[in-house]
Amino acid sequence: MLKNKEISSTELTKSVFDRIKAVEGKVDAYLTLNEENAMAQAADIDSKLDAGEELSPLAGIPVGIKDNITTKGLRTTCASRMLENYVPPFNATAMEKVLDSGAVITGKLNMDEFAMGSSTENSYYKPTKNPFDTDRIPGGSSGGSAAAVAAGEAVVTLGSDTGGSIRQPASYCGVVGLKPTYGAVSRYGLVAFASSLDQIGPLGKCVKDVAMVQSLIVGHDKLDATSAYREYPNYESQLKTDLKGLKIGLPKEYFGEGIDPFVKQSVLNAVKEMEKQGAVVKEISLPSTDYALSSYYIISSAEASSNLARYDGVRYGFRAEQFDGLTDMYERTRSEGFGDEVKRRIMLGTFVLSSGFYDAYYKKAKLLQRRIQSEFAQQFEDIDVIAAPTTPSTAFKIGENTGDPLKMYATDICTVTVNIAGLPAMSIPCAYDNNGLPVGLQLIGNRFTEQTLLNTAYAYENIVGGFKMPEL
């Protein structure tokens, strides 16, 4: 549209900020707005377009960034009191790539503190609301990223996914979210939660947008030793709707107890639609799935306890006002600066790494990780894509699960296994329940088969004729 001059970037950006002004009071997706810079960026892109420059498809498009992705000169809080006034001196690699392609940055999006949570209720600042029902949570931790897209407060957004933090909110907010293969997108500048699981990925209203952004942010980065050396396709230009012969696996462990019957049925119906278009469906089994949640919480908490140790009040961020000596400064700073969920995970992680417990917890969890990885690898010898629910139910009410961390953790049951296995996965809307809340269809692929996932999602989107957005 921008290229064909149907609308200018300035007009588009202005309309997005108008929308933010209209609905942000209800949604609370943003922690920091970047309007002045955004308008300047838009004007710059417009002049380039006027000059006939060949620009990236993302040029001039308003993009929101999750607040754990560092943005040079733009406050990056991780929704924590600890980093309330922290302004990073550098851009994350993914952010740099988005900027280089001419994206207009709308602002920084709310999240669960340090990406720990499933509802965005763990933000130090405010809970974000689900645009489909503002009494409900948008999911998390990338709740702001999903809600902003659903509410029209950004065209596309970047989120991060450690145990489902892109897919789960995408599912609850009825948008498309992609969690890339571990190592596909640089983690440099993504404030670490669990280094071996974290991955940045895009959220958008449609598969095409997500494919376009993913094509721009993917790639090896010499600043991230864990980013993979390989060539990546332009996913967007290779999208196709042909499902003939696509082998879809339905893992029985993902359709068992605890999954809402409507969610289950909706996912099966979606798969049936794809079968009608020529996909081949078979039931499979991933027997170690039951252990994934515990190994996820052990590994992610262990890494988090170490990754978050740097917030000690010495160099940047929050420091307790009153303290008596160094140890007291550490204790007070960290007690006052972190929220309950973050502290819970730091304690859990510290415990599982303690001498005497390491073998029983961390080491065992890493062994399970291997087993889970090999089970997936074995399945992907025969099938192309695994289809499953993204979440056991649709979005719950704000405050409904905050008193019971274990119940909250259980909402991640369908998504964490993918992070443990390092695989790519997507969530796309496939139904709406009788409250009008979206149900997510999760598609899981083998390592680096994002194109297959995107194609499958694109075909499905084509079958249903697009996804509906909420009215606010």
Add this chain to the structure above:
Amino acid sequence: MVKGYEVVIGLEVHAELNTETKIYCSCKNQFGLEVNSQVCPICMGMPGTLPTLNEKVVDYAIRMGHALNCSINRICKQDRKNYFYPDLPKAYQISQAEVPLCENGYVDILVDGEERRIGVTRIHIEEDAGKLLHSDKFDGVSLVDLNRCGVPLIEIVSEPDMRSSAEAKVYLETLKSILQYLGICDCKMQEGSIRCDVNVSVHKPGEPMGTRSEMKNVNSFSAAVRGIDYEVERQIAVLEAGGTIVQETRRWDDVKGESISMRSKEDAQDYRYFPEPDLLTIVVEQERVDELKATIPELPNIKILRYVKEFGLNIKDATFIAESVELAGFFDACMAKGKFAAKCYTTWILGELVKFMNETGKTLADTKLTPDNLTDLAEVIENKTISNAGGKKVFVVLLEEDKPVAEIIKEQGLAQVSDEGALEKIADEVLAANEKSVNDYKGGKTNALGYLVGQCMKASKGKANPGKMKEIILKKIEG
């Protein structure tokens, strides 16, 4: 043995590697620059940053591994060592816990003429921390300098194979000279580029090893000796008084000359080591391990043995030369000419050269001396063209200028007079003026001859060839 006790010492040596850049970022690895000037978001541990390994560090550590006869673990990982301290911005140090890059090695050292083999348990790579700055000027707070954060270190852990502080000192000096030979560490003690922790225990002969204490903050080799001696005395005193030694970490205060308990075993920190998820497993090809092995020069501990056995140097001289890369390189180049015995060179190297270096604080490289020139000097002394006294004058010039020896001799008129006519003339004059001494000699007082020769030398202003002079005088007196 000290007072009937066997002493057991093990050392952990930290050496800073002198790579261009730091271990996990591209900041310069340089000492002594402005506070917090050699830092970036990565070594400051800013949120979102990630480490990437400087491969040079692996190479350097493997070279040290080869030098200490270690087996190289071609596949190993890096681990996080978690603890809070203001000089550690990430609140963890990236190190190696379970599997070090190098292990199971040894180093042969010479202690009082005896060859001793000290086991090397392991060598691993890790990052250094920053430095806290304390000053009254800071108004009650401490400041932190992060320039040193991410400076690459190797930690060399020995077996408890040393039996005296003297042995520990030789081991430390040997490691230092090996590091210098490999050119991987600046070895500047005052800059902290080598630091060590000392483990000491004592036991009665025939009894099992005693409980050890670990001593930190040992900043020089002489401090290590003092610290060990203090600790041995302390432990023996405790045992003699009927007490027991507790396993603990102590801090050495070199100014006070005593160690203070820092923490007991019960309070030992739990570092919660786990594999560093931000870095890949280190995988070194066998080919690279072999290539690195080929770069190891003859090491000083081996040189010492060779100098003693092949060139007949005494251990003290051999050690002195071998432990200095430059002196040994120079001496080896001289000997390679195959012209003169070692003594013709060591006299100059250990005498005038070392004296000059000590007096001026300069190094050999600061002088103009070359093996060629020194060989020429040895030659003119050997063939009596000039006297030893003249040789010293030439040497002084050679330190400052790269000039042919012959030219210096000519300029300074140092050539000995060997011309018989000239010498006879001098002899005639001296004999005529010293009739008493001539008669003394004839009367059997042979030492009168020395006096006469001395007088002739004086008359020649030192230029007469003393041997020739003596011959002529004898001929004249005895007829």
